[in-house]
Amino acid sequence: MKPTYLILTFLLFAVTAGHAQQKRDTVHHATTAKKKAKMKDELKLNDKQSADVKASKKEYKDEKEKVKNDTKLTEAQKKEKIKGLKAEKKKEVDASLTPEQREKAKALKAEKKKEKKKKQ
Numbered sequence: 001m002k003p004t005y006l007i008l009t010f011l012l013f014a015v016t017a018g019h020a021q022q023k024r025d026t027v028h029h030a031t032t033a034k035k036k037a038k039m040k041d042e043l044k045l046n047d048k049q050s051a052d053v054k055a056s057k058k059e060y061k062d063e064k065e066k067v068k069n070d071t072k073l074t075e076a077q078k079k080e081k082i083k084g085l086k087a088e089k090k091k092e093v094d095a096s097l098t099p100e101q102r103e104k105a106k107a108l109k110a111e112k113k114k115e116k117k118k119k120q
Helices: 002-043 047-069 075-096 099-119
Strands: none
Touching: 002 047, 002 099, 047 075
16 A cells, blocks of 8 residues: 555656646746847837847857857856856847947846845
């Protein structure tokens, strides 16, 4: 009788954990879409700027994944490379924006940082 309870408990745990992971991924995707739309609206990005920012972020994400999966690099080297990639992405995004949009983005980032600190 005990092995049956153990198996049922394990199955219940496995199903619950899988469902929670799926839900978290769905919520994350929805939140990301909202953030992108908010950024486009608040900075008043035109279609070209929006496409440039999207391409820059995708390239960063792809390169970051390659670095993370590179077994030849130490953790410190990976961290340093990712830091460089992030700086490069910021330059590319900033190059797509007007000076007014850059200032607005900087203010939004500072506001977000302030709110995050407030929650802690």
